[in-house]
Structure formats: C-alpha cells, structure tokens
Amino acid sequence: MNTTFIRKFFYGDIPDEKGGESSYEVKQDTTTWPLWEVFIRSKQGLDHKHAGSLHASDAKMAIENARDVYTRRMEGVSIWVVESKYIHATNPEEAGELFEPAEDKIYRHPTFYQLPDEVNKM
Amino acid sequence: MVSPDFENSFQKKIDSEIKIEPKDWMPDAYRKTNIRQISQHAHSEVVGMLPEGNWIGRAPSLKRKAILLAKVQDEGGHGLYLYAAAETLGISRDEMINDLHTGKAKYSSIFNYPTLTWADIGAVGWLVDGAAIMNQVMLTRTSYGPYARGMVRICKEESFHQRQGFESLLVLSRGTKEQKEMCQDAINRWWWPALMMFGPHDNESQHSEQSMLWKIKRKSNDELRQNFVVMIAEQIKTLGMKLPDPDLKWNEERKHYDFGEINWEEFWQVVKGNGPCNKQRLEARRKAHDEGQWVRDAAMAYAKKESKKTPTN
Numbered sequence: 001m002n003t004t005f006i007r008k009f010f011y012g013d014i015p016d017e018k019g020g021e022s023s024y025e026v027k028q029d030t031t032t033w034p035l036w037e038v039f040i041r042s043k044q045g046l047d048h049k050h051a052g053s054l055h056a057s058d059a060k061m062a063i064e065n066a067r068d069v070y071t072r073r074m075e076g077v078s079i080w081v082v083e084s085k086y087i088h089a090t091n092p093e094e095a096g097e098l099f100e101p102a103e104d105k106i107y108r109h110p111t112f113y114q115l116p117d118e119v120n121k122m
Numbered sequence: 123m124v125s126p127d128f129e130n131s132f133q134k135k136i137d138s139e140i141k142i143e144p145k146d147w148m149p150d151a152y153r154k155t156n157i158r159q160i161s162q163h164a165h166s167e168v169v170g171m172l173p174e175g176n177w178i179g180r181a182p183s184l185k186r187k188a189i190l191l192a193k194v195q196d197e198g199g200h201g202l203y204l205y206a207a208a209e210t211l212g213i214s215r216d217e218m219i220n221d222l223h224t225g226k227a228k229y230s231s232i233f234n235y236p237t238l239t240w241a242d243i244g245a246v247g248w249l250v251d252g253a254a255i256m257n258q259v260m261l262t263r264t265s266y267g268p269y270a271r272g273m274v275r276i277c278k279e280e281s282f283h284q285r286q287g288f289e290s291l292l293v294l295s296r297g298t299k300e301q302k303e304m305c306q307d308a309i310n311r312w313w314w315p316a317l318m319m320f321g322p323h324d325n326e327s328q329h330s331e332q333s334m335l336w337k338i339k340r341k342s343n344d345e346l347r348q349n350f351v352v353m354i355a356e357q358i359k360t361l362g363m364k365l366p367d368p369d370l371k372w373n374e375e376r377k378h379y380d381f382g383e384i385n386w387e388e389f390w391q392v393v394k395g396n397g398p399c400n401k402q403r404l405e406a407r408r409k410a411h412d413e414g415q416w417v418r419d420a421a422m423a424y425a426k427k428e429s430k431k432t433p434t435n
Contacts, residue, residue: 031422053206057421
C-alpha cells in the first residue's frame with residue numbers, strides 16, 4: 001500500500017501551509033502538571049469505570065477537576081484518580097499469546113454441557 | 123520502510139471496524155492526521171468559548187446566564203476530552219497549546235466572527251453547534267478509539283447546546299418588531315460562515331480520500347453540508363425567518379435543497395488570519411495562558427512541598 005500522506009481538506013482539518021503568520025514566541029512550560037486517569041462509579045453497586053484523563057498538580061486537584069469535567073450531569077457518585085505513570089498495561093503485540101489460548105477452551109462455559117431438559121435450568 | 127504486513131493488517135482492522143487503540147501499530151501519517159485533526163478540534167472548543175463568554179455577563183436574564191455559563195463550561199470540558207485523546211498519540215499538551223498560540227495549529231474559522239448582539243448567541247447555538255454536531259455525530263464512529271469515545275461523550279452534551287440556541291431564537295422570533303429584526307440579522311450574518319465550517323468542496327482535492335479509507339472521516343464535506351442545509355431549511359420555518367440565500371430552493375428530483383455558492387475567498391482569508399476577530403481571539407488565548415503561568419507554577423510548587431511533608435505509604 002502507498003504510504004505517502006494524501007492531503008485533503010476536511011472540516012476541522014486545515015493543513016499547516018494554509019495558515020497565517022505569527023510572531024508569538026514559543027514558551028516552554030517550566031512545570032507541566034502530571035497526567036491522571038479518572039475512574040467514575042456511576043451509581044452505588046457498580047464498578048468504577050475509566051472515564052478519561054486530565055492534568056493536575058496533585059491528587060486533590062485531580063479529583064476536583066474530575067468532578068467538574070466528568071460528573072456535571074450526575075454521571076457519578078464516586079471518583080478514583082491515579083497518576084497515569086502508575087498504570088501498567090499489556091502490549092498489543094502480546095495480545096495473541098495472552099488471550100488466544102482462551103478461545104479453544106469452550107468447556108469453561110456452561111453451554112458446553114448438554115443436560116436433559118428436567119435439569120437444564122442448572 | 124514499513125513492512126507491508128503491518129500496513130495490510132492495519133487496513134484489515136480498519137475495514138472490519140476494529141478500533142485502533144493508542145499502543146497499536148499505526149502508519150505515521152495516520153498518527154499525524156489524527157493529531158492534527160483532534161488538536162484542531164480541541165482548539166476550536168477552547169477558542170469557541172471566547173465569543174460566547176463575551177455574553178455571559180450580558181445575557182438578558184438569570185436563566186439565560188446560567189444556561190450560557192453551563193454551555194461554555196461544557197466547551198472547556200470538550201476541549202479537555204479532545205486534548206487528552208490527542209495526547210494518547212504522543213504529543214504533549216504544552217506542544218499543542220504552543221502550536222495554537224504561535225498560529226501553527228488552526229481552529230475552526232467560525233470563531234473569528236464577532237457576536238454582535240444577544241441574538242448571535244442563539245444563532246451560534248443553533249447554526250454553529252448544529253453544523254458541528256453533523257461532523258461530531260459522524261466522528262463517534264471514527265476509527266481511533268480514544269477520539270471516538272471522546273466524541274460520544276461530547277455528542278451527549280452537545281445536543282443541549284443546539285436546542286437552547288434554537289429556543290432562544292424562538293423567543294425572539296415571537297417578540298417585538300425589534301427582537302424579530304435582531305433574530306433575522308443574526309441568522310443573516312451566521313448562515314454563510316456556518317456553511318463554510320464544512321470546508322472546501324469535495325472536488326477540490328485531486329487525491330484519493332485517505333481519511334475516508336482509514337475511516338477517520340466517514341462522510342465528505344459536501345455530504346455533511348448538504349445534510350445540514352436540509353435540516354436548517356426545515357427548522358427555520360418554525361422561526362418564521364428566512365435564510366439569506368436567494369438560490370435556496372427544494373429540488374424535487376434530488377430530494378434535497380439546492381443552495382447558492384459559498385464565498386471561498388472569504389473562507390481562505392479568515393483561515394489565513396484575516397477574519398474580523400482572528401487577532402483578538404489569539405491574543406485573548408495567549409494572555410489567559412501567560413497570565414496563568416504563575417498559578418500553574420504555584421500549584422506545582424505546592425504539590426512538591428506537600429509530597430515531601432506527607433510520605434505516601
């Protein structure tokens with residue numbers, strides 16, 4: 001497949017060279033607030049679920065910002081935040097060896113077992 | 123040189139509607155296109171707060187002030203969802219903000235038009251958010267997972283924006299002679315810029331549509347624009363107002379509204395920075411950012427000091 005980038009102007013996608021000039025000096029932020037992942041429990045009895053991420057200087061601010069950004073319409077009753085750097089994840093390249101072995105073990109599912117009608121509610 | 127196997131399996135995933143997630147392999151151009159598009163979308167939300175923020179203190183009632191405040195707060199949130207989605211592609215927030223402030227990155231040109239009267243706020247909600255929604259609904263099915271999830275969240279909130287705008291115009295359209303005139307005037311000024319939001323005609327590109335092939339986009343500019351015209355041409359009947367286009371008429375054969383040609387010279391002038399408010403908008407953004415530097419520094423210094431005081435277990 002051809003890998004050259006093919007240019008087309010879509011809405012919300014204005015190419016760089018069509019832009020204007022600017023004399024604004026690029027400033028490097030000396031202090032970038034760390035990134036946090038936000039998990040929301042939408043109601044009592046349910047798990048916390050990943051809602052998104054945000055930047056904040058500490059955990060307290062992360063929770064306050066999460067409350068303002070992710071629960072403005074009664075989406076939550078509890079918030080967890082964790083700094084993104086503490087999340088460890090599987091690699092997509094390892095997905096095959098990790099998850100494919102489960103595919104051929106159908107005997108782990110209740111439907112694998114044929115039972116007579118009178119006990120099939122089991 | 124990238125192995126064609128990677129390219130092929132990537133395209134196969136796209137073709138079978140499997141979303142692409144941050145750590146998956148993706149072509150460089152796919153990454154770049156998404157970064158550019160998502161960050162420009164984020165900038166649009168953030169700059170979009172400026173013309174409306176201008177009216178929060180002047181909205182005609184407490185109810186309208188509260189509604190506008192909530193809408194502007196939503197837009198700040200939408201900017202955040204989108205920046206976060208772009209960050210998963212390996213660009214930092216600072217870099218994106220800098221690109222906006224230097225003029226390297228663009229935002230939707232529509233926000234370079236002024237909001238002159240209260241009716242403009244209604245027209246922005248109905249027409250500008252209405253046009254944005256056409257694009258955003260399509261983007262809930264875009265191929266990059268974090269972008270699609272952000273858009274789902276945004277679309278849930280965006281519908282209120284369009285409805286409050288229409289309702290606000292509806293009140294004016296049933297009001298005094300002056301209010302009716304104000305309503306029509308706002309529609310006259312926002313209609314064409316709203317149509318420009320969809321971008322140039324499809325046939326202006328000589329290239330095949332890579333963004334479509336990658337399912338970043340699923341509908342063309344003209345297709346979205348046409349859907350928008352049909353929607354608005356019907357809705358305006360309820361307001362008893364007119365769209366400022368003498369060529370607008372129902373085409374029975376195409377089952378669509380025909381409409382007049384957009385002033386593309388104006389479109390590119392505004393994109394290039396020569397619109398009525400380009401300078402003002404960027405200056406407001408830079409000022410807010412620069413003047414907030416001490417707050418960001420202080421918060422970080424405080425966090426560092428506190429973390430030394432109370433050791434975590």
